[in-house]
Every structure is written in C-alpha cells, then in structure tokens.
Amino acid sequence: MSIENEQCDCKSLKAIRGKTAVWEETAKDCVCFANGQGGKLLFGIEDDEALPPADQQVEVALLERLRKRIGELTVNVQVLPHIITAENGGQYVELTIARSVGVASTSDGRYYLRVADTCQPVVGDDVLRLANERPGHPWEAMTLPGLSRDHLDSSKIKAFVSAIRASNRVKIFVKEKSAVELLDHYHLAAGQDLTHLGILLLGSATHRARLGTSPVVQFLKFDEHDQKVNKLVWDDYSLSPVELVDAVWHEVADFRESYELPEGMFRRTIPAFDEKVVRELLVNALVHRPYTQRGDIFLNLYPDRLEVVNPGRLPLGVTPHNILHASRRRNDGLARVFHDLELMEREGSGFDLIYDRMLSSGRPAPVTVEENDAVRVTIQRRMGHPQVIRLIAEADRRFHLRQRERISLGILAQSEGMTAREFAKQLELTDITDTKNWLGRLLDLGLVHSSGRTQATRYFLNPALLRDTDLSMGTTLTRIEPHRLEALIIEDLCRYPGSAISEIHNRVAPEIKQRRLKTALDHLVKEGKVRPKGEKRWRRYWFEAQ
Numbered sequence: 427m428s429i430e431n432e433q434c435d436c437k438s439l440k441a442i443r444g445k446t447a448v449w450e451e452t453a454k455d456c457v458c459f460a461n462g463q464g465g466k467l468l469f470g471i472e473d474d475e476a477l478p479p480a481d482q483q484v485e486v487a488l489l490e491r492l493r494k495r496i497g498e499l500t501v502n503v504q505v506l507p508h509i510i511t512a513e514n515g516g517q518y519v520e521l522t523i524a525r526s527v528g529v530a531s532t533s534d535g536r537y538y539l540r541v542a543d544t545c546q547p548v549v550g551d552d553v554l555r556l557a558n559e560r561p562g563h564p565w566e567a568m569t570l571p572g573l574s575r576d577h578l579d580s581s582k583i584k585a586f587v588s589a590i591r592a593s594n595r596v597k598i599f600v601k602e603k604s605a606v607e608l609l610d611h612y613h614l615a616a617g618q619d620l621t622h623l624g625i626l627l628l629g630s631a632t633h634r635a636r637l638g639t640s641p642v643v644q645f646l647k648f649d650e651h652d653q654k655v656n657k658l659v660w661d662d663y664s665l666s667p668v669e670l671v672d673a674v675w676h677e678v679a680d681f682r683e684s685y686e687l688p689e690g691m692f693r694r695t696i697p698a699f700d701e702k703v704v705r706e707l708l709v710n711a712l713v714h715r716p717y718t719q720r721g722d723i724f725l726n727l728y729p730d731r732l733e734v735v736n737p738g739r740l741p742l743g744v745t746p747h748n749i750l751h752a753s754r755r756r757n758d759g760l761a762r763v764f765h766d767l768e769l770m771e772r773e774g775s776g777f778d779l780i781y782d783r784m785l786s787s788g789r790p791a792p793v794t795v796e797e798n799d800a801v802r803v804t805i806q807r808r809m810g811h812p813q814v815i816r817l818i819a820e821a822d823r824r825f826h827l828r829q830r831e832r833i834s835l836g837i838l839a840q841s842e843g844m845t846a847r848e849f850a851k852q853l854e855l856t857d858i859t860d861t862k863n864w865l866g867r868l869l870d871l872g873l874v875h876s877s878g879r880t881q882a883t884r885y886f887l888n889p890a891l892l893r894d895t896d897l898s899m900g901t902t903l904t905r906i907e908p909h910r911l912e913a914l915i916i917e918d919l920c921r922y923p924g925s926a927i928s929e930i931h932n933r934v935a936p937e938i939k940q941r942r943l944k945t946a947l948d949h950l951v952k953e954g955k956v957r958p959k960g961e962k963r964w965r966r967y968w969f970e971a972q
Contacts, residue, residue, distance in 0.1 A: 430473075430543055432753055433465035439482065439518070442469055442492055452492075453499035453532050455545060459523040460503045460530035461556065462540035463755065470518030478516035484509050492521065502530040529557050541743035541752050548742070555742050558718075559756070565717050566623040566759040567613060573620045573633055575609065582628045582666060589767050596766050612766075613759050622717070623759045627666045634663040641667055641712055642722040645678050650729050661722075667712040667760070671705055671769060680727055687812050696815065698807055699732060700783045707780065707792075707803055709770045711736040713761050721800070734803045739796055746794040750777050750854045780805075782829050785836025788814040791852070814839045817891065821873055831866040835887075838874060842938055843886030845878075911935065911946045916955065919969040924959075926966055 430436055435455060440446040452467070459465035469492075470478040489507045496505050504524040511517050531537045537548040537556060548556050583605055590608060591601045600611060609615040614624030625633050626640060634640045640663050647656035658677060665673055675681060683698040711723045711734055721737025740746075741754035755761050764770045771779050781791050788809040795802045809815075817839055818832060827835065837852050838844065850858045858881060865885070868874040873891055877884050914934045919925060922933070927947060931940045947967065950956040957968045 432540060432542055433459070433463055434468065435465070435543070436468045436471040436473055436475070438472055439470040439478075439484070442495075442519070443488060449495050449499060450532075453496060453503075454536070454538050456496055456500055456503050456505060456521075456523050457530045457532055457536075458538040458540040458545040460500075460526040461538065461548070461560070462525070463758075464523055464525035465540065467521040467523065468518055469521065470516070477512045477514050478518040480514045480516045482516040482518065484517045484519055488519065492519065499533050500530065501533060502526045502528045526560075529553075529560055539743050541748075541754060546743055552742060555739075559716075559742055564758070566621060566757055567616065568622050569616055569619040570622070570625065570633070570636060573625060573629070574618045575606075575615055575620065577620065577630065577633060578624070578628045579630050586628060586668075593766055593768055595768055612763055623763075626717075626760070627668060627763060629666075631663040634666070637717075639717045639720055641670065641715065643670055643674055643708075643725065644722050645674065645725045645727070647680065647727045648729075652728075668764070668767060668769065670712065671708055674708055674725070675701065675705060678725070678727075685809070687815075694815075696787065696809070696812070699805075700787060703780050703783045703805060704732070706770065706776050707734045707805070709764060710776055710803075713764050713770065714741065714756050716756060728807075730807055732805050732807065736801045736803075737799065738801070739799070740801055746796055747854055749794055750781065778829055778833070781833045782836075785840070786815065786818045786832055788812045788840070790840065791837070811840050817887075821891070825867070825871050825873070828866055830864045831868055834864045834866070834868060835873060838885055838887055843884055845881070846883040846885070847881055849885055908946060908949075911938075911943070912950055912955075915943070915946055915950060916969055919956065919967055923968045924966045926963075930967070 441448050441452055455467055470482055470484065492507045493505060496503060503526060506522045507519055509517055510520045529537065537553055538545050539548050539556065587605050587608060590596055603611060609624065613621060614628060615621060620629065622637060625637060642661040645658040646654055649655050660670060660673060681699045681704055685696045685698065686693045687696055715736050716738040719738050724735040726733040726735065741756045744752040744754050770776060784791055784805060788811040789806045790810065793804045814836060818835055821827060821835060822832065846858050846861055850861050853864055855861060865874065869876060872888055874885055875888050915930060918930055918934050927940065927944060931943050935943065947956060951958055955970055957970045959966050
C-alpha cells in the first residue's frame with residue numbers, strides 16, 4: 427500500500443461522496459499532481475492509515491461522478507478512477523492523475539503545484555515560470571537532425587554499459603539488457619535518432635557542442651584580497667556530465683588539502699573539503715540546471731569558503747528556505763542515470779547528506795542564495811568548532827545515530843542551545859512539532875536535554891556528554907540555567923546600578939544571546955527584584971533591595 431509522498435495522497439471518502447463532498451479541494455489536488463509528476467489520490471483511506479475500514483464499500487456510480495466533476499472543474503487534467511479492494515475486504519477509490527502535457531489549472535484560473543507532500547499555489551510571475559518549465563516535449567527527449575545511434579562515442583557506450591552492470595542500484599533484468607536495449611531503457615535514443623540526453627551523455631565532443639547548452643565548468647581561485655590567482659576550465663565538451671564530476675575533483679588539488687588536529691598523543695587529519703560534499707554539490711549543479719538556458723557552472727574558491735554557482739533559478743516550488751525538504755526534478759532522465767550510476771543520493775536526500783557531513787565536521791550548514799538568474803551555494807572551509815567532530819563521532823559510535831539525529835546534534839553542538847522555534851528555523855521547518863522527527867532518539871538517549879514547554883521549549887546538549895568528550899566551547903555560560911543567570915544579573919547591578927542591557931550583557935555573559943538576558947531581566951522586573959527606568963535604548967536598570 428502506498429503511503430503519502432510526492433506522488434500519493436490519502437483522502438476521506440467523504441470528500442467525494444454525498445453532501446460532504448468538497449469538489450473544489452479535490453480539483454485543486456488533481457491540478458497539483460498534474461503540474462507535478464502525476465500521482466494518485468486514494469479516497470477512503472484516512473490520514474496515517476494504511477487500509478480502508480474493513481466494512482467500507484464504494485458504489486460504481488461514484489466513479490463516473492468523480493470523472494465528470496474533475497473534468498468540469500479543471501483544465502488540462504486527465505484522471506482515471508477505479509475501485510480497489512484492500513486485503514482486509516474494504517474498498518477505496520484510486521484516482522490516477524496523469525502528468526499534464528501543458529499547464530494544468532482549475533476552471534476558475536488558479537494554478538497549483540505538488541512540492542514534496544504539500545500542494546502549493548502558483549501565482550504572479552511563477553505562472554510564466556511554470557509554463558516555461560513544462561514544455562509539451564521535454565528537452566531531454568528532443569532530437570538533433572542527422573544524429574543517429576551510429577554517431578555515439580563507442581568508448582563512452584562501453585564505459586556506460588559497464589557502470590550500469592556494476593551498479594548496486596540497478597535491477598538484474600536491466601543489467602541483462604544489451605547495449606542497444608539500454609539506450610532505449612534510459613531514453614538515450616528514440617528509434618534510430620539520438621535524444622538530447624543521449625548526446626549529452628554518450629555523444630562526441632562535436633555533437634555535444636551542437637546542443638548549445640552542454641555544461642561548462644570553471645574553477646576560479648581567489649586570494650585573501652579577492653584577486654584571482656588560478657583558473658581551470660572544462661569547456662571543450664570532451665567530457666560528459668558523468669565524467670565531469672571525477673575530472674573536477676581530481677584536477678583541483680585544492681580540494682584535497684587537509685588540516686591536522688591534536689587528539690591526545692596523536693594528530694587527526696581532517697580534509698579541507700569533504701569529497702562527498704563537493705561531489706554532491708557538483709552533481710546537483712549538473713543534474714538540476716535548466717538545459718534550455720546557457721551559462722557556465724562556477725566553482726569559486728576563497729581562503730575561507732567555496733561557492734558553487736549554477737545558472738538558472740531553483741525548480742519552481744523549491745526555495746532557499748525549504749531546500750532541505752522540497753523535492754522537484756527538472757531533468758528526470760539525467761537524474762535517473764546519475765542515481766543508477768551511484769553518483770547521487772536518492773531523490774530529496776542530497777542536501778541532507780551535505781548538512782550531515784558539514785555539521786559533523788564542525789562547520790556550519792551550507793547557505794543557499796537564489797539570485798535573478800543563478801543559484802549560489804556556499805560551504806565553509808574552516809572549522810568553527812573542531813571539537814564537534816569528536817563529540818558526534820563518539821555519540822555515533824555509542825548509539826549508531828541516524829542521519830537526522832546527527833544533523834540535529836551538529837546544529838545544537840555549534841550553538842549555546844536553541845528554542846524550539848530557533849531550532850525549527852535552522853532546519854527550515856514550518857511546523858515546530860516536526861522538530862521531534864529530527865531530534866529522533868536524542869532526548870531519550872540523554873544526548874540532548876530540554877527545558878520549558880511548547881514554543882518556549884529550549885534544547886541544549888547534555889553537559890555530561892560535553893565533559894566526557896572534553897568539549898570546550900564556553901559551555902559554562904552558554905548553557906547556564908535561568909536562576910543562575912538571574913543571580914549574576916543581580917550581582918552585576920549591585921556593583922553597577924543604572925546599567926543598560928548592553929552593558930550588563932558585556933559584563934555578565936557576552937557568550938549568550940542578548941535576547942536570553944532580556945528574558946531574565948524581564949522576569950526579575952516582574953518579580954520586583956529589579957527596577958527599570960526609561961524606554962527602549964535609554965532604559966536603565968537598578969537592583970531593588972528586599
């Protein structure tokens with residue numbers, strides 16, 4: 427039984443039956459799937475359930491009613507409903523929605539798009555973007571006149587077939603196919619003609635150049651004064667996107683530099699750039715770029731960071747604020763080949779891996795910026811908290827942490843603790859309750875502690891874990907309990923009456939955020955232990971002797 431995801435959603439049977447039917451909502455969901463990759467709506471299975479009620483029966487007349495109403499309320503949406511009998515004997519309606527050739531909309535002119543497991547409205551200029559990104563004939567499937575299977579590069583075909591047969595992600599029946607059959611299986615050819623995808627992956631340099639938008643990669647190195655000191659370019663089209671990944675990694679020696687960190691009597695070698703992170707960023711740039719738009723991929727290396735700049739904007743529905751969770755394919759065929767060749771993670775998990783590797787190495791999470799005609803992803807070279815490496819490694823050794831748990835532990839280890847709202851913002855979550863899924867077992871294992879309730883909940887690392895791993899990050903003050911912070915404030919005001927909050931902050935605990943100090947001060951004022959005078963920037967505080 428399918429569960430809810432990007433291509434499947436469960437609905438109550440009441441949504442399409444009787445007086446409780448909400449046809450407008452059903453039409454909106456159909457438009458979402460049609461503008462996405464297509465999908466299925468399962469009517470009769472409630473949320474968080476895997477099966478319909480055992481005694482539930484569906485009348486056949488409902489299918490024609492459903493088909494008719496969707497046709498009346500939508501444009502460019504094709505649906506196919508039928509009744510399914512589940513293993514428990516209960517029935518439900520499976521509505522299959524095909525991916526639309528053009529842009530789908532509701533009959534009143536509204537547009538929606540399925541992103542991950544949510545339905546998002548498309549408005550304003552994004553409607554034009556949706557139309558541009560959904561041509562009737564995808565770029566990958568187009569052909570160039572005069573280019574047939576005979577024009578393929580024999581060495582590239584041989585390497586491709588060998589890599590497919592050696593992959594652990596390819597099923598046995600695919601591995602048994604001949605080279606000719608594999609071309610058809612991965613849509614690298616249409617009849618005797620080569621598709622754009624086939625030319626991109628297996629064509630010669632001359633034919634790849636004829637495409638006009640084959641990727642060109644430029645590596646630029648800058649010094650501390652932002653002066654360019656080195657440049658490498660892959661612009662002769664001799665390499666396919668698959669080959670570019672290896673070429674860039676091996677030819678840029680700077681990527682393989684490393685640091686040495688003291689660890690007791692020994693020294694530990696830490697790479698300046700994690701190979702998996704660099705490869706994943708480059709793969710994302712190659713796979714998700716719009717191949718209908720010209721532009722080079724830039725790798726800008728600075729003394730403290732690496733910037734990967736890709737032409738084109740993010741796929742519609744994906745933003746810098748939801749990139750950790752949203753999943754949208756722009757080049758389906760290319761993504762499929764990269765996945766089957768084990769060059770990229772499964773769909774929607776690439777940035778999870780980047781977050782995991784960066785945070786586990788004591789570096790901040792990557793920063794994504796969407797510009798007018800490009801996307802820039804920045805990763806830091808230097809470790810702000812090298813001790814975090816030992817902490818997470820030790821926790822992972824003891825408890826075999828999951829990826830989300832390592833990411834959460836890495837975020838909290840590089841902070842003084844966070845409120846639930848701050849933690850959700852770091853993880854790009856819109857619902858604070860979703861933080862529980864990311865924390866996983868960390869609270870139960872005692873690696874993370876919490877205080878407060880609901881939105882005021884505060885998460886911080888277990889002090890005992892910090893001591894066991896000898897993590898020195900200013901934890902005494904940054905994780906100070908509220909009553910101890912208030913005692914420090916009172917002691918400071920006894921010595922320096924009439925102080926501003928900024929002055930108290932600098933003297934008492936500059937390591938913590940001023941917002942925490944303000945909360946403690948407000949609590950003292952409410953209890954009558956501290957007297958304020960003035961407003962805003964001129965506000966001063968005095969201790970009130972009891």
